Amino acid sequence: MNKLIKVFTKESAVVPLIAIVLGLLVGAVIMWLGGYDPILAYRSLFNKVFGNPYDFGETLTAITPLVFTGLSVAFAFRTGLFNIGAEGQYIMGMTGATFIGVNLHMPWYIHAPLAIVVGTLIGGIWGMIAGYLKAARGVNEVITTIMLNWIALHLSNYIVRRFLLEEGKGRSFMIDENARVTIGWLSRMLDDARVHWGMFFALLAVIFVYAILFRTKQGYELRVVGSNADAAKYAGINVNAGIVKAMFISGALAGMAGVFQVLGVFMNQAIAAGTTGHGFDGIAVALLGGNNPIGVLLGAILFGTLSYGAAGMSFGANVPPEIIRIVIGSVIFFVAAPGIIRWGMKKFKHKSSKGEAV
Amino acid sequence: MEQARTVVEMRNITKRFPGIVANDNVSFTLGKGEIHALLGENGAGKSTLMNILFGLYQPEEGEIFVNGQKVNIDGPNKAISLGIGMVHQHFKLVHPFTVTENIILGSEPKKWMGLAVDRKLAYEKVEHLSKQYGLNIDPYAKIDDISVGMQQRVEILKTLYRGADILIFDEPTAVLTPQEIAELLVIMKNLVQQGKSIILITHKLKEIIAIADKVTIVRRGKLIDSLPVAGTNPNMLAEKMVGREVSLKFDKKEAVIGEPVLEVDRLVMKGRGGRDALNETSFVLRRGEILGIAGVEGNGQSELIEALTGLSSVAGGSIKLAGVEIAGMTTRQVSEAGLSLIPEDRHKHGLVLDFPVRENMVLETYYQSPFTQNGFLNFTAIEKHAERLVKEFDVRTPSIMTDARALSGGNQQKAIIAREVDKNPEVLIAAQPTRGLDVGAIEFIHKRLVEQRDMGKAVLLISYELDEIMQVSDRIAVIYEGRIVGEVKPSETNDQQLGMMMTDYKAPQGGPDN
Amino acid sequence: AKNENKNNGAASPGSSASASPTASADESGKDFKIAMVTDVGGVNDKSFNQSAWEGLQRLKKDHGASVKYLESKEPTNYLTNINQFVREKYNLTWGIGFLMGDAVKEAAAKNPDAQLAMIDNVVEAPNVASITFAENEGSFLVGVVAGMMTKSNKIGFVGGIDIPVIKRFDLGFEAGVKAVNPNATIKKIYTGAFDKADLGKAAAASMYNDGVDIIFHASGGTGNGVFNEAKERNKTAAKDKKVWVIGVDKDQSLEFGDDVTLTSMLKRVDEAVYSISKEMIDGKFPAGKITTLGLKDNAVGLPDTSTKNVPADVLAKVEEYKQKIISGEIKVPTAQ
Amino acid sequence: MDIATLGNMLNTALVFSTALILAALGGILSERSGVVNIGLEGLMTAGAFAAAVSAYWAEDAGWGAASAWVGLAAGALFGVLFALIHAVATITFRADQVVSGIVINFIATGSTLYLVKQLFEGAGETSLVNETFHKWKIPGLSEIPIIGEGIFNAYPTTYVALILVGVVFYVLYKSTFGLRLRAVGEHPSAADTVGIKVLRMRYTAVLLSGLLAGMGGATIALTTTGTFSHNTISGQGFIALAAVIFGKWNPLGAMGAAVFFGFAQSINNVLQLFDFSSHIPSEFIYMLPYVLTILVLVGAVGRARAPGALGEPYYQGKR
Ligand SMILES: Nc1ncnc2c1ncn2[C@@H]1O[C@H](COP(=O)(O)OP(=O)(O)OP(=O)(O)O)[C@@H](O)[C@H]1O
Ligand SMILES: Nc1ncnc2c1ncn2[C@@H]1O[C@H](COP(=O)(O)OP(=O)(O)OP(=O)(O)O)[C@@H](O)[C@H]1O
Ligand SMILES: [Mg+2]
């Protein structure tokens, strides 16, 4: 509970809020300089997200994978590992889910859960490779995860082409109806938006990660390893096993992001030329959320909302959607360097007190 | 010695840190050719005052005069140009660099129009300086490869290289062996003879009496007294320092020795570079006794600890704990078998500095009931445990939710001892348990070790400080090059004899000349 | 107001090539809103997305329709972007590119009143017009050019990703080469990407080093690297060692110059978008129909600028094969 | 595989490696001073953008062959500009260095594309530069078998990169500046106490890393693409980061890693051209460079030791 309260204490709540405002301001100034109407742009963004049930539902759908990849990166960070490989784990999770979804035919209460479990496991294993190489051979996980991203992309393309391809479609067969995790009634309520159970799993994952990290013996161990590996060794904790476990969990979380994109959104996997960037965005989300599970949730909401709303900006105000990356970047910047905000506030206070003196 | 001319005068210095006044209107005067001791408890503000003189901190109030001139020391550069040099409490050495590189850093001899470092000239200069002051340093050695004593000499050379006339030594002897301390004192005397002035921070009253001309005492940031050393005695200094009477004599009951509990037999372990770090080390530890392992740092003590605790595997020999073979067990198994360790490096090995005290208190027992139930941490139990230990061991912390990093060194150490002792081990290994602590804290910790002994536990005290070994141990084993070379009773030996055993003294060696 | 133009009107670079004279502008499309959604390649992909947008811009110029596009940043956007237009009651929404198939299908099913059109994929729905191209036919013709003009008898093909559309280019090209020059060998490299010029450059370098003198690329932005490598070589190469690239989708000689561009395999996405949109304006929207545009429709083929580098006899041969394909005398393979 | 093929492969590898070498050198300088730089991708993006735009303008203004050099300089300058953000955030305001690096990546991709659209009438790509760099054949040296074709018939930027490897090596290990820089990255307070301006050194290093990574990005625009668009830089910055670590923060090591990677890429093309290997599914060939990198790392002995103070903001008086 204490941590929960900490999140909402003064300093830690005010700084992000100011950061968001400043980030939006930076975006506004740039738009204004470029000859666009920032007010119209932000209004369009807001309308795109909250203007109708459909887009609201789709925004939720856009947020969901970011929660998972954000948690993935944050979890690894907490255990002292920098997982740049959420991207690859995401793809592998996707492939695992597609494989089960396409190739098997079972009742829904087995099929969907099985697809989720298999995809998640494969994402986890993909993460574990980097963990194992670090534990056993001392290979820096930053390099291996970068390399494994590319390997995952091509490997999954191979699997789709070789085992799952629907001829002439450039993608796998559609997954079995029973493997889908869409929520019919909610989807109908939201004008057919592609909402799915993944978002509830995302919320569960937030709680799960929080509980694991801060409530369980396992998480305690992993945090000790992350914070001071030497002390962990002296305390009799198996550091290498910790690294492998942590990367497994991290990978599994990223894998889940991919799993639900397949089972809830696309229903198939395309042969992809490149990665979607959800894994990299996960790094940003994790950092935005201060590597705290609840922070990650909030970060993903912000990130997802802005990204999804960007299309509205470009539709309603003809603003190039790239601007939103500048906004997000600025928000993270101000969150990460609270010194700037404090410095600014001090200057501000200083000035106003000077003003009074005069 | 000529009549002391004032070289440094610090007037009414005040320095605040968030929540604390580290220096409260402190004045300090250093005469030329003087060795001036600065004495005070942990956290009294000694380092802070000296860091101000060296330009690392800026004081909120006060003035500084060097050689009669009012100066504004806005950075180390300024201090260096004023002829001030500082040997820091925690060495400021770049470990992957060589001795020479460390010494010349910042004022390198140059060649090719300043484009390149003139290494040849640098090595020559360092060699020359080292000879001049009798420091005997290998200019080509990497810092990583030399002993702590040598590292300190590098620090001294750094200041001399920059032409310092005023040298500040911040707890220089805390990490040295008796021999090294003796040598250092000689070096310091040497330096003042060559016209340097020295400020010496130390917790060791003996050293002050032995070498200092004047002593200034601070307590909780405030100046208490400044007086000539002649005419003082350790008890008087200690009392001024803590503000109450302290007994410097350490009393303990006669040990009631029981059956053997830790039997180490011909332990062999390979060290770095293939040489034997432990070379058939054997000894026996019995219930109700404190066995002190005396020795110069680097003679296998660290490896011995690693072997005993299962951190590293041994190449041969056996370790029996209460009759059970523990060689080959994991660290956790060893711990469960009844062995506790107070590690040498509290920051690196003893604590997770970014965790609150609460979580540090269960670092080795978190997985056991009642701290973990069904895989979940039981914070009620953990908190109760932490509260109890904090109280029992007088760990001064604002709360058990405070991060360990925020505790002072002494309190960090108390927290570790609380944790280890509370595990109720058969054998408690205490490695350098009082390094860098003030007399009050040292007293507290020593008492706890003896308490364990009196409860019938066995304590293995590994220390580089002879005083500590002599005071606390019931029996002393001397380790040299990975081998126990002799065992003595404290009452039947003295510093000289021990010192000789520790260096495997055979013939007189060429020490620093004077 | 300035920015309104950026999306809605101003010609993007290179679009003037096929624009019809402005004089003929009428206002028949004034009340029509037509939009397109790009795939992740974006509207400036120098390929079908850009070509499609040029078609729409021409439509605006000629007939006063209001046109707009949205770029998809990731595959989840396909459907939401289409829906954005459908909800805004656009008269026609185009899904551009093979990858959009599923999204168009979904949107069409959920919005039976909306009119949609699809480029490069087939969507069987009553309210969708599907347009595909017989890339294999056009590729056959550039294959004929390559087969007749190679000096080394080694010809290269650089593909993006090994997917059905690209396979059509590949196989058509191969058939064309073999038809006129059975002895020529064809080296193929699939770079695995449509957006990595460095891979294109490396692939081209390997091929040219291997003695290849003409490369046909069907690899989007990856092809920039192919052109770049060819240009580099021609800078220093002796006259008889000159190497060539055959461009794709648009007349790439306009961008990369005719000193390296032998010819291009045009794929008139702009024409298709323009004409189908016009049909919609005129009330003749081919809903539910699948249109495959090939040589007979002049929707694929060689640009007029080919005369610069391709000798008349070769062009004559190309014309001959073109007729044979149209007449059905030659069947160009589409897939293995 | 004959001798000529080997030379050609090396040549191709070097084209690919040049940008990686430059960016990795930048990464080394920054990280050696104690500042993590995962913003290399963004810095390269900034460099590629500025290079493509200014070379195009210079060409338009009739500068001819000098245009490419103008582009290279502009790329370097723009890299510095973005590195300045990183420096201010991490050094002055002590922001988390990883976070700041990610921010650089975001802002660089976002703002360059935005600027392209502003400058080129809404287009997502700059117009093609014709006056890009062209290969220079070094007379004499280029006649040597294998390495003649492999190394001495390369783009001027490749020569620049190779020379810079030497320069950075020299600076790091022989010069006063390098000694101080490494000291700052290993133990800033040690450096501080001998009067080295820690923050100023770090600023210098981070800005230099922007310069080099910017040049790296520019290289890609000016030798490979001739334009700048959203995917001109796609992952090279991260590969360069890997090269920094792979090369153990040593310029020669990083160069080795970068060339190795380029070589693995060119093997990948050559494999597709040989009959014996044409049956291997192409996906496995694409994976090759990445798999090889991991295998080499696994086989390599000795863990890389990062600079001691890497990632830690410096506070004066911190213990
Ligand atoms: N950088 C700092 N930030 C905040 N507080 C500090 C800092 N440095 C020192 N202090 C505070 O100032 C007080 C004096 O610290 P200082 O290091 O000068 O003590 P000391 O007398 O040198 O102790 P010791 O004998 O342990 O070396 C400490 O209690 C500490 O709380
Ligand atoms: N960088 C810092 N920022 C804030 N507080 C600090 C800092 N460094 C030290 N302190 C404060 O200084 C106090 C004592 O620290 P210090 O390390 O001087 O203890 P010590 O008793 O001297 O132990 P040691 O044996 O480690 O020197 C602590 O209360 C801590 O809060
Ligand atoms: Mg201290």
Ligand SMILES: [Mg+2]
């Ligand atoms: Mg101190």
